[in-house]
Amino acid sequence: MPKDFGIGASTKRREDVRFLTGKGRYTDDINLPNQLHVAFLRSDKAHGLLKGVDTAEASRMPGVVRVFTGADFEGVGGLPCGWQVTDREGNPMQEPGHPVLARGKVRHVGDPIAAVVADTQERARDAVEKISADIEELPAVVDMRKAVVAGSPKVHDELTSNLCYDWGFVEENREKVDQAFAGAHHVTTLELVNNRLVANPMEPRVAVGDYTAHNGESTLYTTSQNPHVIRLLMGAFVLSIPEHKLRVVAPDVGGGFGTKIFHYAEEAFCTFAAREIGRPVKWTSSRSEAFVSDAHGRDHVTRIELALDADGVFQAIRTETFANMGAYLSTFAPSVPTWLHGTLMAGNYGTPLIYVNVKAVFTNTVPVDAYRGAGRPEATFQLERVIDKAAIEMGMDPAEIRRKNFITKFPYATPVAVEYDTGDYNATLEKLLSISDRDGFEGRLAASKAKGRLRGFGLNCYIEACGIAPSQLVGQLGARAGLYESATVRVNATGGVVVMTGSHSHGQGHETTFPQVIADMIGIDPGMIEIEHGDTANTPMGMGTYGSRSIAVGGSAMVRAAEKVIKKAKKIAAHLMEASEGDIELADGKFTVAGTDKELAWGDVTLAAYVPHNYPLEDIEPGLEETAFYDPANFTFPAGAYCCEVEVDPDTGAVTVERFSAADDFGNIINPMIVSGQVHGGLAQGIGQALLESCLYDVNGQLVSGSWMDYAMPRADDVPSFSVDHSCRTPCTHNPLGVKGCGEAGAIGSPPAVVNAVVDALRRAGHTHVTHIDMPLSPSRVWAAMNANG
Amino acid sequence: MKVSMKVNGTGMSGEVEGRTLLVEFLRGGLGLTGTHVGCDTSQCGACVVHVNGEAVKACTMFAAEADGAEVTTIEGMANADGSLSTIQQAFQDHHGLQCGFCTPGMVMSAAALLKENPKPTEAQVREYLEGNLCRCTGYHNIVKAIMAASGQAVEMTAAG
Numbered sequence: 011m012p013k014d015f016g017i018g019a020s021t022k023r024r025e026d027v028r029f030l031t032g033k034g035r036y037t038d039d040i041n042l043p044n045q046l047h048v049a050f051l052r053s054d055k056a057h058g059l060l061k062g063v064d065t066a067e068a069s070r071m072p073g074v075v076r077v078f079t080g081a082d083f084e085g086v087g088g089l090p091c092g093w094q095v096t097d098r099e100g101n102p103m104q105e106p107g108h109p110v111l112a113r114g115k116v117r118h119v120g121d122p123i124a125a126v127v128a129d130t131q132e133r134a135r136d137a138v139e140k141i142s143a144d145i146e147e148l149p150a151v152v153d154m155r156k157a158v159v160a161g162s163p164k165v166h167d168e169l170t171s172n173l174c175y176d177w178g179f180v181e182e183n184r185e186k187v188d189q190a191f192a193g194a195h196h197v198t199t200l201e202l203v204n205n206r207l208v209a210n211p212m213e214p215r216v217a218v219g220d221y222t223a224h225n226g227e228s229t230l231y232t233t234s235q236n237p238h239v240i241r242l243l244m245g246a247f248v249l250s251i252p253e254h255k256l257r258v259v260a261p262d263v264g265g266g267f268g269t270k271i272f273h274y275a276e277e278a279f280c281t282f283a284a285r286e287i288g289r290p291v292k293w294t295s296s297r298s299e300a301f302v303s304d305a306h307g308r309d310h311v312t313r314i315e316l317a318l319d320a321d322g323v324f325q326a327i328r329t330e331t332f333a334n335m336g337a338y339l340s341t342f343a344p345s346v347p348t349w350l351h352g353t354l355m356a357g358n359y360g361t362p363l364i365y366v367n368v369k370a371v372f373t374n375t376v377p378v379d380a381y382r383g384a385g386r387p388e389a390t391f392q393l394e395r396v397i398d399k400a401a402i403e404m405g406m407d408p409a410e411i412r413r414k415n416f417i418t419k420f421p422y423a424t425p426v427a428v429e430y431d432t433g434d435y436n437a438t439l440e441k442l443l444s445i446s447d448r449d450g451f452e453g454r455l456a457a458s459k460a461k462g463r464l465r466g467f468g469l470n471c472y473i474e475a476c477g478i479a480p481s482q483l484v485g486q487l488g489a490r491a492g493l494y495e496s497a498t499v500r501v502n503a504t505g506g507v508v509v510m511t512g513s514h515s516h517g518q519g520h521e522t523t524f525p526q527v528i529a530d531m532i533g534i535d536p537g538m539i540e541i542e543h544g545d546t547a548n549t550p551m552g553m554g555t556y557g558s559r560s561i562a563v564g565g566s567a568m569v570r571a572a573e574k575v576i577k578k579a580k581k582i583a584a585h586l587m588e589a590s591e592g593d594i595e596l597a598d599g600k601f602t603v604a605g606t607d608k609e610l611a612w613g614d615v616t617l618a619a620y621v622p623h624n625y626p627l628e629d630i631e632p633g634l635e636e637t638a639f640y641d642p643a644n645f646t647f648p649a650g651a652y653c654c655e656v657e658v659d660p661d662t663g664a665v666t667v668e669r670f671s672a673a674d675d676f677g678n679i680i681n682p683m684i685v686s687g688q689v690h691g692g693l694a695q696g697i698g699q700a701l702l703e704s705c706l707y708d709v710n711g712q713l714v715s716g717s718w719m720d721y722a723m724p725r726a727d728d729v730p731s732f733s734v735d736h737s738c739r740t741p742c743t744h745n746p747l748g749v750k751g752c753g754e755a756g757a758i759g760s761p762p763a764v765v766n767a768v769v770d771a772l773r774r775a776g777h778t779h780v781t782h783i784d785m786p787l788s789p790s791r792v793w794a795a796m797n798a799n800g
Numbered sequence: 801m802k803v804s805m806k807v808n809g810t811g812m813s814g815e816v817e818g819r820t821l822l823v824e825f826l827r828g829g830l831g832l833t834g835t836h837v838g839c840d841t842s843q844c845g846a847c848v849v850h851v852n853g854e855a856v857k858a859c860t861m862f863a864a865e866a867d868g869a870e871v872t873t874i875e876g877m878a879n880a881d882g883s884l885s886t887i888q889q890a891f892q893d894h895h896g897l898q899c900g901f902c903t904p905g906m907v908m909s910a911a912a913l914l915k916e917n918p919k920p921t922e923a924q925v926r927e928y929l930e931g932n933l934c935r936c937t938g939y940h941n942i943v944k945a946i947m948a949a950s951g952q953a954v955e956m957t958a959a960g
Contacts, residue, residue, distance in 0.1 A: 026892040029900030030884060030907065032834020032874035039833035132819070212838045212846060212901040212935050264836070264901025265935050297839035517899030517936045687895045687941055694938030718843035718933070726929035726939040731922070756938075 016530040017747075020683035023522040025515075034262045037216035037233045042290035045218070046075055048280065049134035050293075051124040051141045052302060053116035056150035056374040056711020057163065060116050060143065063124050068140040071126075073133035076287060077141070078125045078279070080113035086282065089273055090247040091339040092239075094488040095175050095348050095370070103175035103370070106166040108338040110248065110275045110282070116145060117165055117337035118374050119713055120302025122275055127283055127291055150374040150711035154311060154332040157371050165337055165372040174335050174344065174370035179352040180427065187365040190326035194317035198400035203784045204388045206309035206334065206705040208721060209381045211516075213264020214295040215304065219280030221288065227255050230281045234260040235270045235514050236554020239491065241546050243273040243341065249282055253546075256281075260544040263516035267695070268380040269304045270516065271556050272341035276303070301716040306705055307381020309334035310347065314392045322406050324415050326363040327355060329392065333370045333378075340379035344370060349487050350385030350475070350557075356424035357393045358435045358471045358649055359415040364425045374711040380556065382695055382757040386474045394470035394762035398769070399781050408766070409439060412471055421743075428475060430647045432740035435471060438673045442469065442651040445733050446671035451655070454668075455774070458657050465668075466771025469653035472759035476751030477562035479642035494641035495559070496550040497568040499575050501634040503620035505534065505613035509571075510542045512552010513564030518753065519684045520560060524568060526680050527747065531572050533598040534612055550637055558751030561680060562646050562742065569746045570638035578630060583615045585626040646742045646750040650674035654697075654763035658771045663793030665701055665768055671733040672759065677741040677750035685752045689734045692756020698724035699757075700764035704786050722786075761785060772796055803867040807832065808876025816863040822856075823847040825863035826873060834874040834904050838933065845932030848905040848912075849873045855912035857931070874904035877911070887911055887949045894954070896945035898936035905932050910946045919950055 013019040028034050051063075065077040089108040096102055112123045123143050128134035151157040151165055157172040165172055178184060191197060218231040228251055234240050237258040244258075245251040263270060276293050283291040295303065311332045317325040333347035352366035401411045416435040423429045451467050458465035478484065481492040496512040509524055525539035542548055552564070576596055583601035584591040593604040599612040618625055619634040655669040672689055679685050702722035706714040715721040741748030768787050772780040772795065783795045804813035807830060814829040826832045826849070835858055838846035847858040850872040877885050884892065887910050897903040906929070913920060913928045920928070925946050926939070934942060947954045 022892050023895065025900070026897060027884065029897055029903050030874075030888040030891055031878050032832065032904055034834070034900050036833075036836070036901065038837070039827075041828075132817070210935055212844065212899065212933065213836070214838065262900065264838075265899040267935070297841065297844075519898070683895050687898060687937060690938035690940040691898065691936045692938075694940075695935070717841050718839050719841050723843075723933050723935070724938075725933065726943065727923075727926040729938060729940075731943065732938065732940050 015536050016526055017680050019526065019681065021522055021526055021681055023519050025519065025521045036213055036262045036264055037218065037231050038294050040218055040231050040261070042218065042220055045290040045292055046127050046129060046287065047131040047134045048125050048127045048283065048291050048293045049131065049138045050122045051138045051143060053112065053119060053121040053123055053145065055116055055145050055147050056119050057148040058116050058145040059148065060112055060114055060123065060145055062144040064142040065124060068126055068137040071133065071137035071140055073129040074137045075127045075129065078111065078283065080109055080111040083110045086110060087248045089275060089278065090243055091344065092243065092341045092490050093345040094490065095177055095344040096488065097175040098178040098181055103344055104169045104173070105339060106169055110278050118376050119711060120376055121337065125279055127287060131294065152373055152375060152707050152709055152711050154334055154371040154373060157373050158369065165374055172372040174372055177348050177368045179348070179366045180425065183363060183425065184365050187326050187328050187363045190363050191315065191317050191328060194325055195320045196318045196404060198316045198318070198396055198403055199313065200392070200396045200399050200782055201313045202392060202395060202782060204308045204310040204312065204391055205699060205785045207307045207381055207699055207703050208301060208705050209267040209269035209304060209307055210723060211265030211267055211269065214297055214300045215270065215274065215276065216294045217277045217280040218290060218292040219284035220290045221285040223288065227257065228281050228285055229257045229259065230277055231259045231261065232277050233263050233270055235263065235266040235516055235556055237514065237544055237546050238512060238552050239554055240273050240277060244278050244281065248278045257547045260514055266516045267382045268307065268384055268556060271554070272305050272379055298717050302376055302713060305340040305377050305379035306336065307378065308388060309378050310388045312392050314396045316396045316400050318400055318404065322404050322411050322414055324359055324361040327361050329355065329366050331368045333368055334375065335370050335372050336375045336377035337372060338377050340377035343377060343379040345489070346380050346385045351389050353426050353428050354386050354389040354473065354475060355393060355426050357390065358417060358473050360417045362425060366426065375707055382692065383754040384557065386754065387758045387761065390472045390758050391762050395765060395782065398766045402781060408469055409443065413439065428645060431644060431743040433647060433649050433675065434738060434740050435649060437738040438649065438675050439471065439651040441673040441735055441738050442653055442671055445673060445735050446653045446669065454655065464658040464660055464771040464775045466656050466658070466767040466769070466774060467653065468763045468766025468770050469651060470759065470762040470766060471649065471651045472755070473647055473649040474754060474758050475645040476558035476648055477642055477646045478557045478559060479563060479645065481641050491553065493553055494639050495563040495567045496552045496637065496639045497564065497571045498550050498635065498637040499568065499571040501575055501616050503617050505538060505616045507539045508542060509539065509568055510549040511564050511568060512549055512554065513560040514544050514555045516555070518555065518560055519681065523561065523680045523684060524565065527565060527569065528572055531576065532596065532612060558753035561747065561749045562745055562751045563640060563642055565747055565749060566642065566745045567638050567640035570640050571636045574636035574638060575634055579615050579634060581626065581630055582618050583610050586610055586615065586618060586624065643744040646677065646745070648674060648676050648750040648752065648755055650755060650759060652759040652763045654767040656764065656767040656771055658768060658792060660775065660796065663789040663796060665787055665792060667697055667730050667764065670730055672735065672756065673738060674736045674752065674755050675738045675740055676736050676752045677739055678748040679736060680749065682736065685736055686734045688752045689756045690732050692754060693732055693760050694724050694729050695757045696760025697729055697764055700761040700785050701787050702728060768792060801864060803863050805866050805868060806870045808872055818862070818864060820863045821859050822861040822863045822866050823858035826858060832873050832875050836901055836904055838901065843933065844902070845905040845909060846902050848908040848932065850908060850912065855909055874907060877907060890945040890949035894941050894945040894948055896937065896942045902932060902934045906934065906942055910949065913946065914950055919952060922947060
């Protein structure tokens, strides 16, 4: 019988009960006494000179307490960027300022210009309409390739151009790669777009600032994936508040997907205004506001070339990518198209030579930063698409060309500077072919044909790098932060355990999975274990949750802290049982002495730690609480193989996903039910990117898809039920749990499978001129591809 | 103006403006924050409640329009003894929620669906949920939970 708790059990989530009964406490549920509300005036122009802001009438509106403009933030720092990339010549990227409220210029639709603080949200919004901003409109720069042409209007006048950086990786390999292409048997080339997306967590962002005069402390409640990072960035760089006078709380958070990592202007504004006014100040984003103020994702334009020998063995890869930064550098934006993208360009394959060039470009659009997968989906998409195209050109089977090039020996050092510790790509591919019933495809194809539909089968592999670390390495790569994680394990006198973690759960289920690990280590009832996260006041400095790092890095920190606790508890037990420390064993909540029948309950030892009457005080201190900071030795490298079967309506070009299968290797797994759920969600986002979602700007920089009326979110009948398998497991070799992380795999691995399947469907139906269609594969694009003169 | 309504079986009243939406009154006026606001175009369904037994997006109705009505919110869905109702329990059993933000609306919509169609097919569940967005689950386990709540056999939590 399967376990119902402990590592490997599909334990039901304890946090569900509060969410299912309406007792969750999200940031918008927090209302403080005497609270005020803020509404922002945002630019409706993509680019313009801000010549003046007249707030006189707004200030006289009912309920208005104060109106702020950029001038009020003269003495305040700008929003900092947390990662500095250096260009091909070793020069630092161009790094423009990012004011909390616009000064001198507006640079994207949604750029905040002024803010009204009033007694109700409605009155604040009413008063915003009475502010008059004098904006002299300038030509907007929207297209990245036009933005870097000489003479293009500049987003930031103080910079030499709109080019943030021109990055080459690995620059020393450039000539060797060029030589390999010059002598290649075959070169497959593909130009493609990785469409701009909006993360769209269901909970819009919210910030509540508070200031208590008696102790001079500021508190920010915010919808964040990493409250400590917000405390550090906002305190140190924007508002000059030391950490001990600034508390950041991220309570229940309704999804993040990357867009709630970053430090935003509204957080700094509410904290600042609360101190200025002396009353709490709350901002709740509307969905429409989220579209023009949440950092967007993806938005790459890429040309990729793959050189092959006559047998289809990969010889070299060369890419050139334009990556949109938007109008300002969001917190981690520069790292996404570089260190989170170029380092993954080897994929699952032993290509010996790789060169990646990325030009990051400023445009008059909302800042772009990490969105679920962040750089890795962009790498996977181009690589797996160009491989499918190469298979077509070489007359090879898509599975066979991949198999032929798989890395099979580990550890494996890629030519793009990372070392994969473990993996078994043949195992996940074979598992995929089995669970997807590839052998039955012909029968399903015939059935589709019989009802007048085209049918296609697409597969791909993926690899990702999770648990971003180690700190020394990322520091060399330009990170302005460490990337460890922390945990404090506090054992109370009566034996209950509280784990205070720097990781943050916004749907991942840490309150269930983290106790599963501790319960196994000690052997106590999981009801005795509590997880605290999200409040800088009672958790150690941590880096938060993103990049599938919680269990791999945060879980490891927790294990290390628990090991320290257990080591100390064994010393106490040894003293109490008059035995040698080395003979003490802990299992099922009992300490025993090897080779004897002596035993002590967990609670007896924990009580002794706090009532140290009979206690080795000369050797150890009372109490039972330990903290660990865990800095991993390497990334983790989950990998897998995905496939998609689609039907296409030949009359309309409409695509339906009929089957989707995923075979993942996540290493060891704590809770299989939660892991499957993470994959399901990622798949829906990836299918959404491939078929539905498009964040579209017109030539004037107006956001055309700025609400859920216009931006096509995947709905329940847009996706099928999924077939998900994670039985292939090659444990990570360098963390104590052997785990790899699973949060982003679905979103990384699924877009190429969908596009590969649609291209396959069209080619099987005789449209052999079709080798690629850009995402999203809307009916009109698919229909146009089918009907293009080939 | 003053409005009065029976919410989760208890008579409640409060002062609202003409423009106050039902969801604003429930959250702000009555402190029933289980009902969520995910959008401003009535697309997401996070605010679904039952008004006189019908599923309604509480952002599409003024509080004043609900004067005198019987309203049920997520806070009123558990059994009388406080245990989870069949639908709520199915969501937990089948991992039909992650961040929990869309969940109240999903549960309220699921309850309305099963009242209307006690044994829906998977396709009918997916079609009915057109008005409820979820960004976390990919809908897979929500559909499974609703099928299970309807008493129909479903594969248990995906392991392996």
